[in-house]
Amino acid sequence: MDSPDELQEPILQSHSQPAAALHNEVNSMLEKVLNDTELPYLKRIMLASAIELKLLYRLAGPAVFVYMINNFMSLSTRIFAGHLGNLQLAAASLGNSGIQLFAYGLMLGMGSAVETLCGQAFGARKHEMLGTYLQRATVVLTVTGIPLTIIYLLSKPILLLLGEPNTVASAAAVFVYGLIPQIFAYAVNFPIQKFLQSQSIVNPSAIISATTLILHLLLTWLAVYKMGLGLIGCSLVLSLSWWIIVSAQFVYIVKSDKCNYTWNGFTLQAFSGLWEFVKLSAGSAVMLCLETWYLQILVLISGLLKNPEISLDALSVW
Numbered sequence: 001m002d003s004p005d006e007l008q009e010p011i012l013q014s015h016s017q018p019a020a021a022l023h024n025e026v027n028s029m030l031e032k033v034l035n036d037t038e039l040p041y042l043k044r045i046m047l048a049s050a051i052e053l054k055l056l057y058r059l060a061g062p063a064v065f066v067y068m069i070n071n072f073m074s075l076s077t078r079i080f081a082g083h084l085g086n087l088q089l090a091a092a093s094l095g096n097s098g099i100q101l102f103a104y105g106l107m108l109g110m111g112s113a114v115e116t117l118c119g120q121a122f123g124a125r126k127h128e129m130l131g132t133y134l135q136r137a138t139v140v141l142t143v144t145g146i147p148l149t150i151i152y153l154l155s156k157p158i159l160l161l162l163g164e165p166n167t168v169a170s171a172a173a174v175f176v177y178g179l180i181p182q183i184f185a186y187a188v189n190f191p192i193q194k195f196l197q198s199q200s201i202v203n204p205s206a207i208i209s210a211t212t213l214i215l216h217l218l219l220t221w222l223a224v225y226k227m228g229l230g231l232i233g234c235s236l237v238l239s240l241s242w243w244i245i246v247s248a249q250f251v252y253i254v255k256s257d258k259c260n261y262t263w264n265g266f267t268l269q270a271f272s273g274l275w276e277f278v279k280l281s282a283g284s285a286v287m288l289c290l291e292t293w294y295l296q297i298l299v300l301i302s303g304l305l306k307n308p309e310i311s312l313d314a315l316s317v318w
Contacts, residue, residue, distance in 0.1 A: 062206035063197060069209040073216050077238045080220050081175070081231060082313070088231050090303075090312035091171030094164065095235070097299040097315070099155050099176050103148045103183050105292035109285030110141055111190025113277060118198035122262075130262040134195040135270030140277050141187035148183050152176050164303040168312065171231060178235025185242035192249045201258055208248045216241040 029051050036044060074096060081092035114137045121129040151158070156173035160166065196205060216237065223233035253259045302311040 059197075059200055059202055062202035065206045066193070066202075066209045069206075069213050073213055073238060073241055076213075076217060077220060077234050080224050081234050084224065084230060084234075086309045086313055087167060087171055090168050090309040091175050091231060092234065093312040093315055094159070094168060094299060094303055095155070095172040095175035095179070098159070098172070098296055098303070099152065100179050100182070101292045101296055102151075102289065103145075103186065105289045106144065106148070106285050107141055107183070107186035108190050109288035110144065110281035111137060111186075111194055112284045112288070113137065113281035114191045114194035115198055116280070117277075118195055122198050127261040128264055130195060130198065131264055132267055132269045134191050134263075135266065136273065136277055137191035137194075137281075138188050139270055140274055140281065141191065142184060145183040145187050149180055152180050152183070159303075162300055162303075164300070165308050168303060168308055175231050175235045178232045179239055181236075181239035182242050185239065185246050188246045189242060189249070192246065192253065195253070195262070196249070199258065199262060204252050204256070205249060208245055208252070212241050212245050212248070215244065 039047070078089065078092045078096060082089035114133055117133045118130045121127070121133065155176040156169050159169035159172060164172075193205060196202065219240065220234060220237045223229045223237050227233060229236070253263050299312065299315055302308065302315050305311045
């Protein structure tokens with residue numbers, strides 16, 4: 001085992017210094033502004049707020065951009081489905097918001113626990129633990145994806161049981177079948193995003209997501225208009241696009257110098273402490289699922305109206 005000096009020196013010199021320098025610079029500027037008694041109190045508060053907002057924008061801006069791009073990929077898929085017909089748009093809306101949104105909320109909620117663990121480990125300079133937490137979360141979320149896959153496979157009888165029309169439920173099931181690979185992309189993507197964000201590495205994910213969006217639009221156009229794959233083609237391309245994002249981010253982690261000390265390769269430690277991680281992630285998963293269930297209930301109720309296709313189409317556009 002390495003000595004404490006060997007563990008500390010390279011980490012502090014090559015990994016923590018940029019973030020620490022930025023943090024110290026902001027602290028120095030804030031202290032200078034807040035202690036400047038010659039400035040009016042209100043102006044000091046405004047200047048200090050501007051400094052904090054500038055730092056927050058650097059970190060939060062790309063993260064918000066990533067979530068916007070991810071949502072637009074799903075929206076663009078529904079747009080292409082809408083060009084196939086009213087039934088296909090209604091099916092994509094019901095499958096996306098009625099079934100897939102549950103998996104998205106559950107996976108994102110459980111993956112958010114990685115941000116807490118990685119943030120604590122990074123602050124305590126236990127950088128090697130970040131990679132372990134990433135892998136542990138991926139294992140737990142992948143196992144969680146198995147029952148979700150069963151729900152996807154049974155989506156047609158589930159929707160029929162909830163009173164959805166047979167034609168819409170059948171088409172929605174076809175759309176959902178193509179989203180099964182996306183479940184396991186979620187299982188890897190959300191821990192990776194939190195792993196990077198805990199280190200203030202946000203720009204690569206934004207660049208990867210933006211590039212993938214362009215590729216997604218092209219591939220969806222080819223699948224729908226040139227290959228004639230229809231509704232299943234739309235959802236399969238969406239799943240493929242998520243896996244492209246996952247693969248690109250993982251390659252960045254392995255190859256980037258910024259992750260040299262937080263990613264040390266695969267480890268068997270990822271299979272220890274799984275139950276503790278499940279208990280930690282369960283709370284955030286439930287909270288996020290409660291938020292998504294509101295929209296899911298609205299979509300499912302819309303499918304029970306007199307003209308379900310028009311109702312679901314309207315919600316899809318909204």
